[in-house]
Amino acid sequence: MKRLGLIIALGLALAGCARTPAPGAPPPAAAVTQISYSTGPCFGACPVYAFTVQANGDGSFEGKRFTQTGGTKAFK
Template identity: 85%
Template sequence: MKRLGLIVVLGLAMAGCARTPGPEAPPAAPFATQISYSTGPCFGACPVYAFTVQANGDGSFEGKRFTQTGGTKRFKLSRADYDAFAAALAPYRPAPGTSRRYSQGEKGCERAATDLPSAEVTWVGPDGKSQLYYYFGCDMEANRAMADAIGNAPDLIPALAPLIGERP
Protein backbone atom coordinates (compact mmCIF):
# COMPACT_ATOMS: atom_id res chain seq x y z
CA MET A 1 0.00 0.00 0.00
CA LYS A 2 2.89 2.36 0.80
CA ARG A 3 4.35 1.57 -2.61
CA LEU A 4 1.12 2.43 -4.37
CA GLY A 5 0.92 5.71 -2.47
CA LEU A 6 4.53 6.52 -3.38
CA ILE A 7 3.87 5.72 -7.06
CA VAL A 8 0.81 7.99 -7.09
CA VAL A 9 2.72 10.84 -5.41
CA LEU A 10 5.65 10.50 -7.83
CA GLY A 11 3.26 10.35 -10.78
CA LEU A 12 1.55 13.54 -9.67
CA ALA A 13 4.90 15.23 -9.11
CA MET A 14 6.03 14.30 -12.63
CA ALA A 15 2.74 15.52 -14.10
CA GLY A 16 3.43 18.91 -12.54
CA CYS A 17 6.66 19.07 -14.54
CA ALA A 18 4.89 18.44 -17.83
CA ARG A 19 5.22 21.32 -20.20
CA THR A 20 2.03 22.96 -21.26
CA PRO A 21 1.96 24.07 -24.85
CA GLY A 22 2.46 27.80 -25.19
CA PRO A 23 2.16 30.09 -28.14
CA GLU A 24 3.78 28.78 -31.27
CA ALA A 25 7.36 29.96 -31.70
CA PRO A 26 8.02 32.17 -34.71
CA PRO A 27 9.58 30.35 -37.64
CA ALA A 28 13.37 30.29 -37.59
CA ALA A 29 15.13 32.68 -39.93
CA PRO A 30 16.18 30.99 -43.15
CA PHE A 31 19.71 29.62 -42.89
CA ALA A 32 22.30 31.30 -45.10
CA THR A 33 25.39 29.39 -46.15
CA GLN A 34 27.05 32.57 -47.39
CA ILE A 35 26.72 36.22 -46.42
CA SER A 36 28.28 39.10 -48.36
CA TYR A 37 28.61 42.56 -46.84
CA SER A 38 29.84 45.72 -48.53
CA THR A 39 30.06 49.36 -47.49
CA GLY A 40 29.60 52.47 -49.59
CA PRO A 41 31.53 55.72 -49.31
CA CYS A 42 30.67 58.74 -47.18
CA PHE A 43 31.76 62.34 -47.28
CA GLY A 44 35.03 61.81 -45.47
CA ALA A 45 37.35 58.93 -44.70
CA CYS A 46 34.90 56.09 -44.05
CA PRO A 47 36.37 52.68 -44.87
CA VAL A 48 34.98 51.20 -48.07
CA TYR A 49 35.29 47.44 -48.25
CA ALA A 50 33.48 44.22 -49.07
CA PHE A 51 33.70 40.76 -47.58
CA THR A 52 32.05 37.41 -47.94
CA VAL A 53 31.86 34.77 -45.22
CA GLN A 54 30.70 31.20 -45.53
CA ALA A 55 29.30 28.87 -42.90
CA ASN A 56 32.26 26.52 -43.52
CA GLY A 57 34.68 29.17 -42.14
CA ASP A 58 36.05 30.62 -45.37
CA GLY A 59 36.18 34.39 -45.77
CA SER A 60 37.34 36.84 -48.39
CA PHE A 61 37.96 40.57 -47.81
CA GLU A 62 38.47 43.34 -50.36
CA GLY A 63 39.74 46.68 -49.07
CA LYS A 64 38.78 49.47 -51.46
CA ARG A 65 39.34 52.85 -49.72
CA PHE A 66 40.49 53.97 -46.28
CA THR A 67 41.10 50.42 -45.00
CA GLN A 68 44.17 49.06 -43.24
CA THR A 69 44.57 46.44 -45.95
CA GLY A 70 43.96 47.11 -49.63
CA GLY A 71 43.17 44.49 -52.21
CA THR A 72 41.82 41.00 -51.67
CA LYS A 73 42.77 38.86 -48.69
CA ARG A 74 41.46 35.48 -47.56
CA PHE A 75 40.76 34.74 -43.90
CA LYS A 76 39.20 32.09 -41.68
CA LEU A 77 36.49 32.47 -39.08
CA SER A 78 35.02 30.13 -36.53
CA ARG A 79 31.52 28.74 -36.80
CA ALA A 80 30.64 30.69 -33.64
CA ASP A 81 31.79 33.94 -35.30
CA TYR A 82 29.77 33.14 -38.42
CA ASP A 83 26.69 32.29 -36.36
CA ALA A 84 26.98 35.50 -34.29
CA PHE A 85 27.34 37.61 -37.45
CA ALA A 86 24.38 35.86 -39.11
CA ALA A 87 22.24 36.19 -35.97
CA ALA A 88 22.94 39.93 -35.65
CA LEU A 89 21.73 40.51 -39.20
CA ALA A 90 18.89 37.95 -39.25
CA PRO A 91 16.13 40.29 -38.00
CA TYR A 92 16.70 42.52 -41.04
CA ARG A 93 16.96 39.80 -43.68
CA PRO A 94 14.25 40.11 -46.32
CA ALA A 95 12.37 36.97 -47.34
CA PRO A 96 14.31 34.68 -49.69
CA GLY A 97 14.06 35.78 -53.30
CA THR A 98 13.40 39.42 -52.33
CA SER A 99 15.31 42.57 -51.62
CA ARG A 100 14.71 45.60 -49.42
CA ARG A 101 16.16 49.10 -49.79
CA TYR A 102 16.43 51.82 -47.19
CA SER A 103 17.55 54.69 -49.37
CA GLN A 104 16.69 58.39 -49.54
CA GLY A 105 13.07 58.95 -50.54
CA GLU A 106 12.04 55.30 -50.21
CA LYS A 107 9.73 53.74 -47.64
CA GLY A 108 11.49 53.72 -44.26
CA CYS A 109 13.76 56.56 -45.35
CA GLU A 110 11.46 59.51 -45.84
CA ARG A 111 13.85 61.74 -43.85
CA ALA A 112 17.56 61.32 -44.38
CA ALA A 113 20.79 62.98 -43.35
CA THR A 114 23.31 63.34 -46.13
CA ASP A 115 26.93 62.27 -46.59
CA LEU A 116 26.76 59.04 -44.56
CA PRO A 117 27.93 55.57 -45.67
CA SER A 118 25.75 52.65 -46.67
CA ALA A 119 25.91 48.89 -46.36
CA GLU A 120 24.60 46.16 -48.59
CA VAL A 121 24.09 42.63 -47.30
CA THR A 122 23.37 39.59 -49.45
CA TRP A 123 22.37 36.24 -47.96
CA VAL A 124 22.61 33.05 -50.03
CA GLY A 125 21.23 29.74 -48.82
CA PRO A 126 19.32 26.68 -49.92
CA ASP A 127 16.11 28.73 -49.81
CA GLY A 128 17.45 31.35 -52.24
CA LYS A 129 19.06 34.76 -52.15
CA SER A 130 17.94 37.93 -50.37
CA GLN A 131 19.43 41.40 -50.30
CA LEU A 132 19.29 44.44 -48.04
CA TYR A 133 20.59 47.90 -48.85
CA TYR A 134 20.78 50.32 -45.92
CA TYR A 135 21.82 53.98 -46.02
CA PHE A 136 22.93 55.00 -42.53
CA GLY A 137 21.30 58.44 -42.79
CA CYS A 138 17.77 57.01 -43.07
CA ASP A 139 15.41 58.25 -40.34
CA MET A 140 18.24 57.88 -37.87
CA GLU A 141 16.18 57.72 -34.68
CA ALA A 142 13.47 55.44 -36.06
CA ASN A 143 16.04 53.03 -37.52
CA ARG A 144 18.62 53.19 -34.70
CA ALA A 145 18.44 49.46 -33.83
CA MET A 146 18.84 48.42 -37.47
CA ALA A 147 21.68 50.88 -38.07
CA ASP A 148 23.51 49.65 -34.98
CA ALA A 149 23.05 45.97 -35.88
CA ILE A 150 24.17 46.42 -39.49
CA GLY A 151 26.99 48.82 -38.67
CA ASN A 152 28.40 46.75 -35.80
CA ALA A 153 27.97 43.30 -37.36
CA PRO A 154 31.50 43.22 -38.88
CA ASP A 155 32.91 43.64 -35.34
CA LEU A 156 31.60 40.14 -34.56
CA ILE A 157 34.25 38.67 -36.88
CA PRO A 158 37.61 39.28 -35.17
CA ALA A 159 39.60 38.43 -38.33
CA LEU A 160 38.22 41.58 -40.00
CA ALA A 161 39.53 44.14 -37.49
CA PRO A 162 43.14 44.20 -38.75
CA LEU A 163 41.92 44.28 -42.36
CA ILE A 164 39.45 47.14 -41.95
CA GLY A 165 41.45 49.18 -39.44
CA GLU A 166 40.08 52.19 -37.58
CA ARG A 167 36.54 53.29 -38.37
CA PRO A 168 35.36 56.84 -37.64
Template identity: 50%
Template sequence: MRIMVVLVVAGAMLGGCIPQVAPQDRPAPAGPARPAPPPPIASGTPAAPAAPVIRGEMIRYATSPCFGACPVYAVTVRPDGTGTFEGQRFTAVTGARDFRVSPAQYEAFLTRLAPYRPRSGSLRYVPGEPACGQSATNMPSVEVQWDGRAGHRALSFYFGCDRARHRAMADALGSAPDLLPITAMIGARP
Protein backbone atom coordinates in the same frame (compact mmCIF):
# COMPACT_ATOMS: atom_id res chain seq x y z
CA MET B 1 36.23 82.41 -37.30
CA ARG B 2 38.39 80.49 -39.74
CA ILE B 3 39.24 77.94 -37.03
CA MET B 4 35.55 77.47 -36.26
CA VAL B 5 34.78 76.72 -39.93
CA VAL B 6 37.63 74.20 -40.09
CA LEU B 7 36.39 72.45 -36.94
CA VAL B 8 32.81 72.25 -38.23
CA VAL B 9 33.91 70.86 -41.62
CA ALA B 10 36.29 68.35 -39.98
CA GLY B 11 33.57 67.19 -37.59
CA ALA B 12 31.16 66.69 -40.47
CA MET B 13 33.74 64.68 -42.40
CA LEU B 14 34.59 62.41 -39.49
CA GLY B 15 31.06 62.08 -38.16
CA GLY B 16 29.69 60.55 -41.33
CA CYS B 17 31.18 57.08 -41.02
CA ILE B 18 29.35 53.92 -40.08
CA PRO B 19 28.43 54.16 -36.41
CA GLN B 20 30.43 51.96 -34.08
CA VAL B 21 28.90 50.48 -30.97
CA ALA B 22 31.06 50.69 -27.87
CA PRO B 23 31.90 47.28 -26.39
CA GLN B 24 30.10 46.46 -23.19
CA ASP B 25 31.96 45.62 -19.98
CA ARG B 26 29.93 42.54 -19.13
CA PRO B 27 30.99 39.05 -20.30
CA ALA B 28 29.47 37.70 -23.49
CA PRO B 29 26.76 35.05 -23.18
CA ALA B 30 27.73 31.42 -23.74
CA GLY B 31 26.04 31.34 -27.15
CA PRO B 32 24.92 34.05 -29.56
CA ALA B 33 21.71 35.70 -28.46
CA ARG B 34 18.92 36.21 -30.95
CA PRO B 35 18.59 39.97 -31.54
CA ALA B 36 15.27 41.69 -31.06
CA PRO B 37 13.33 42.43 -34.24
CA PRO B 38 13.44 45.99 -35.56
CA PRO B 39 11.01 48.39 -33.93
CA PRO B 40 7.91 49.42 -35.88
CA ILE B 41 8.29 52.45 -38.08
CA ALA B 42 6.77 55.53 -36.43
CA SER B 43 5.10 56.80 -39.61
CA GLY B 44 2.47 54.09 -39.46
CA THR B 45 4.18 51.94 -42.08
CA PRO B 46 4.83 48.55 -40.47
CA ALA B 47 8.42 47.39 -40.18
CA ALA B 48 9.43 44.55 -42.45
CA PRO B 49 8.88 41.21 -40.75
CA ALA B 50 12.12 39.71 -39.54
CA ALA B 51 13.23 36.66 -41.43
CA PRO B 52 14.29 33.60 -39.49
CA VAL B 53 17.96 32.75 -39.15
CA ILE B 54 18.83 30.47 -42.06
CA ARG B 55 22.05 28.59 -41.57
CA GLY B 56 24.11 27.68 -44.58
CA GLU B 57 23.85 31.07 -46.29
CA MET B 58 26.73 33.00 -47.78
CA ILE B 59 26.63 36.62 -46.63
CA ARG B 60 28.22 39.54 -48.45
CA TYR B 61 28.50 42.86 -46.57
CA ALA B 62 29.73 45.88 -48.57
CA THR B 63 30.15 49.48 -47.45
CA SER B 64 30.03 52.61 -49.60
CA PRO B 65 31.95 55.89 -49.48
CA CYS B 66 30.86 58.89 -47.44
CA PHE B 67 31.94 62.52 -47.27
CA GLY B 68 35.12 61.79 -45.35
CA ALA B 69 37.47 58.91 -44.65
CA CYS B 70 34.98 56.08 -44.11
CA PRO B 71 36.45 52.63 -44.82
CA VAL B 72 35.11 51.19 -48.07
CA TYR B 73 35.29 47.42 -48.23
CA ALA B 74 33.37 44.23 -48.89
CA VAL B 75 33.47 41.07 -46.84
CA THR B 76 32.03 37.70 -47.81
CA VAL B 77 31.49 35.01 -45.18
CA ARG B 78 30.63 31.44 -46.12
CA PRO B 79 29.09 28.75 -43.93
CA ASP B 80 32.14 26.51 -44.44
CA GLY B 81 34.18 28.95 -42.34
CA THR B 82 35.95 30.75 -45.18
CA GLY B 83 35.80 34.47 -45.80
CA THR B 84 37.19 37.08 -48.14
CA PHE B 85 37.91 40.70 -47.25
CA GLU B 86 38.23 43.19 -50.12
CA GLY B 87 39.65 46.55 -49.00
CA GLN B 88 39.00 49.40 -51.42
CA ARG B 89 39.52 52.81 -49.74
CA PHE B 90 40.56 54.04 -46.30
CA THR B 91 41.24 50.49 -45.06
CA ALA B 92 44.41 49.09 -43.47
CA VAL B 93 44.50 46.40 -46.17
CA THR B 94 43.68 46.99 -49.83
CA GLY B 95 42.85 44.22 -52.22
CA ALA B 96 41.49 40.76 -51.46
CA ARG B 97 42.54 38.73 -48.40
CA ASP B 98 41.15 35.36 -47.35
CA PHE B 99 40.44 34.58 -43.70
CA ARG B 100 38.75 31.91 -41.57
CA VAL B 101 35.80 32.27 -39.20
CA SER B 102 34.88 29.92 -36.40
CA PRO B 103 31.38 28.43 -36.32
CA ALA B 104 30.62 30.78 -33.39
CA GLN B 105 31.78 33.85 -35.36
CA TYR B 106 29.73 32.83 -38.41
CA GLU B 107 26.67 32.22 -36.20
CA ALA B 108 27.08 35.56 -34.39
CA PHE B 109 27.39 37.48 -37.69
CA LEU B 110 24.42 35.62 -39.19
CA THR B 111 22.31 36.20 -36.07
CA ARG B 112 23.18 39.92 -35.82
CA LEU B 113 21.99 40.49 -39.40
CA ALA B 114 18.99 38.10 -39.34
CA PRO B 115 16.33 40.59 -38.13
CA TYR B 116 17.00 42.77 -41.19
CA ARG B 117 17.09 39.99 -43.81
CA PRO B 118 14.07 40.30 -46.11
CA ARG B 119 11.78 37.28 -46.29
CA SER B 120 12.08 37.56 -50.06
CA GLY B 121 13.61 39.88 -52.62
CA SER B 122 15.19 43.16 -51.57
CA LEU B 123 14.56 45.95 -49.07
CA ARG B 124 15.85 49.47 -49.63
CA TYR B 125 16.31 52.12 -46.94
CA VAL B 126 17.76 54.79 -49.20
CA PRO B 127 16.86 58.44 -49.88
CA GLY B 128 13.81 58.73 -52.09
CA GLU B 129 12.30 55.45 -50.87
CA PRO B 130 9.33 55.49 -48.45
CA ALA B 131 11.21 53.46 -45.80
CA CYS B 132 13.91 56.14 -45.55
CA GLY B 133 11.91 59.23 -44.65
CA GLN B 134 13.98 62.28 -43.80
CA SER B 135 17.69 61.74 -44.38
CA ALA B 136 21.02 63.33 -43.52
CA THR B 137 23.47 63.82 -46.36
CA ASN B 138 27.01 62.56 -46.91
CA MET B 139 26.61 59.34 -44.92
CA PRO B 140 27.81 55.88 -45.97
CA SER B 141 25.58 52.95 -46.74
CA VAL B 142 25.82 49.19 -46.55
CA GLU B 143 24.57 46.50 -48.89
CA VAL B 144 24.01 43.07 -47.33
CA GLN B 145 23.27 40.06 -49.51
CA TRP B 146 22.27 36.58 -48.37
CA ASP B 147 22.60 33.65 -50.80
CA GLY B 148 21.73 30.03 -50.09
CA ARG B 149 19.04 27.40 -50.28
CA ALA B 150 16.35 30.03 -49.68
CA GLY B 151 17.52 32.04 -52.70
CA HIS B 152 18.92 35.57 -52.92
CA ARG B 153 17.95 38.33 -50.47
CA ALA B 154 19.36 41.85 -50.27
CA LEU B 155 19.20 44.87 -47.98
CA SER B 156 20.41 48.36 -48.88
CA PHE B 157 20.69 50.68 -45.89
CA TYR B 158 21.80 54.33 -45.96
CA PHE B 159 23.03 55.35 -42.50
CA GLY B 160 21.52 58.82 -42.91
CA CYS B 161 17.92 57.56 -43.23
CA ASP B 162 15.78 58.87 -40.38
CA ARG B 163 18.49 58.29 -37.81
CA ALA B 164 16.20 58.33 -34.77
CA ARG B 165 13.72 55.85 -36.21
CA HIS B 166 16.35 53.44 -37.58
CA ARG B 167 18.90 53.65 -34.73
CA ALA B 168 18.63 49.94 -33.76
CA MET B 169 19.11 48.85 -37.38
CA ALA B 170 22.04 51.22 -37.85
CA ASP B 171 23.70 49.96 -34.66
CA ALA B 172 23.24 46.30 -35.62
CA LEU B 173 24.42 46.74 -39.21
CA GLY B 174 27.30 49.04 -38.23
CA SER B 175 28.62 46.69 -35.55
CA ALA B 176 28.17 43.37 -37.42
CA PRO B 177 31.70 43.35 -38.93
CA ASP B 178 33.15 43.61 -35.40
CA LEU B 179 32.02 40.00 -34.88
CA LEU B 180 34.44 38.82 -37.58
CA PRO B 181 38.25 38.61 -37.42
CA ILE B 182 38.69 41.51 -39.85
CA THR B 183 39.10 44.59 -37.61
CA ALA B 184 42.85 44.76 -38.32
CA MET B 185 42.13 44.69 -42.07
CA ILE B 186 39.52 47.46 -41.78
CA GLY B 187 41.83 49.58 -39.63
CA ALA B 188 40.99 52.77 -37.78
CA ARG B 189 37.44 54.02 -38.18
CA PRO B 190 36.79 57.69 -37.48
Protein backbone atom coordinates in the same frame (compact mmCIF):
# COMPACT_ATOMS: atom_id res chain seq x y z
CA MET C 1 -41.44 38.10 -32.93
CA LYS C 2 -39.59 37.55 -29.64
CA ARG C 3 -38.87 34.02 -30.73
CA LEU C 4 -37.29 35.19 -34.01
CA GLY C 5 -35.07 37.67 -32.14
CA LEU C 6 -34.00 34.94 -29.71
CA ILE C 7 -33.15 32.56 -32.57
CA ILE C 8 -31.11 35.24 -34.35
CA ALA C 9 -29.26 36.16 -31.14
CA LEU C 10 -28.54 32.50 -30.40
CA GLY C 11 -27.30 31.94 -33.97
CA LEU C 12 -24.95 34.94 -33.76
CA ALA C 13 -23.65 33.81 -30.38
CA LEU C 14 -22.89 30.33 -31.71
CA ALA C 15 -21.29 31.71 -34.87
CA GLY C 16 -18.94 33.79 -32.72
CA CYS C 17 -17.72 30.61 -31.03
CA ALA C 18 -16.78 28.88 -34.29
CA ARG C 19 -13.30 27.42 -34.34
CA THR C 20 -10.73 28.68 -36.77
CA PRO C 21 -8.53 26.08 -38.46
CA ALA C 22 -5.14 25.56 -36.82
CA PRO C 23 -2.24 26.92 -38.85
CA GLY C 24 -0.08 24.35 -40.62
CA ALA C 25 3.53 23.69 -39.82
CA PRO C 26 5.82 26.64 -40.54
CA PRO C 27 7.87 26.39 -43.72
CA PRO C 28 11.41 25.08 -43.23
CA ALA C 29 14.06 27.73 -42.75
CA ALA C 30 16.35 28.37 -45.70
CA ALA C 31 19.93 27.24 -45.22
CA VAL C 32 22.34 30.15 -44.89
CA THR C 33 25.25 29.69 -47.28
CA GLN C 34 27.05 32.99 -46.74
CA ILE C 35 26.87 36.29 -44.90
CA SER C 36 28.07 39.46 -46.61
CA TYR C 37 28.57 43.01 -45.37
CA SER C 38 29.77 45.98 -47.37
CA THR C 39 30.12 49.71 -46.88
CA GLY C 40 29.81 52.52 -49.37
CA PRO C 41 31.68 55.78 -49.86
CA CYS C 42 30.87 59.01 -48.02
CA PHE C 43 32.01 62.64 -48.18
CA GLY C 44 35.28 62.14 -46.35
CA ALA C 45 37.71 59.38 -45.41
CA CYS C 46 35.18 56.64 -44.61
CA PRO C 47 36.50 53.10 -45.11
CA VAL C 48 34.97 51.31 -48.09
CA TYR C 49 35.14 47.52 -47.95
CA ALA C 50 33.28 44.24 -48.51
CA PHE C 51 33.38 41.30 -46.11
CA THR C 52 32.00 37.78 -46.79
CA VAL C 53 31.94 34.63 -44.63
CA GLN C 54 30.89 31.26 -46.10
CA ALA C 55 28.98 28.57 -44.16
CA ASN C 56 32.15 26.45 -43.88
CA GLY C 57 34.10 29.31 -42.23
CA ASP C 58 36.04 30.50 -45.27
CA GLY C 59 35.84 34.18 -45.98
CA SER C 60 37.22 37.17 -47.79
CA PHE C 61 37.86 40.83 -47.11
CA GLU C 62 38.15 43.34 -49.93
CA GLY C 63 39.52 46.71 -48.87
CA LYS C 64 38.61 49.31 -51.50
CA ARG C 65 39.35 52.76 -50.02
CA PHE C 66 40.69 54.12 -46.73
CA THR C 67 41.27 50.68 -45.17
CA GLN C 68 44.35 49.51 -43.32
CA THR C 69 44.60 46.52 -45.70
CA GLY C 70 43.90 47.08 -49.39
CA GLY C 71 42.94 44.50 -51.98
CA THR C 72 41.34 41.12 -51.46
CA LYS C 73 42.42 38.89 -48.57
CA ALA C 74 41.10 35.35 -47.98
CA PHE C 75 40.93 33.66 -44.59
CA LYS C 76 39.84 30.34 -43.08
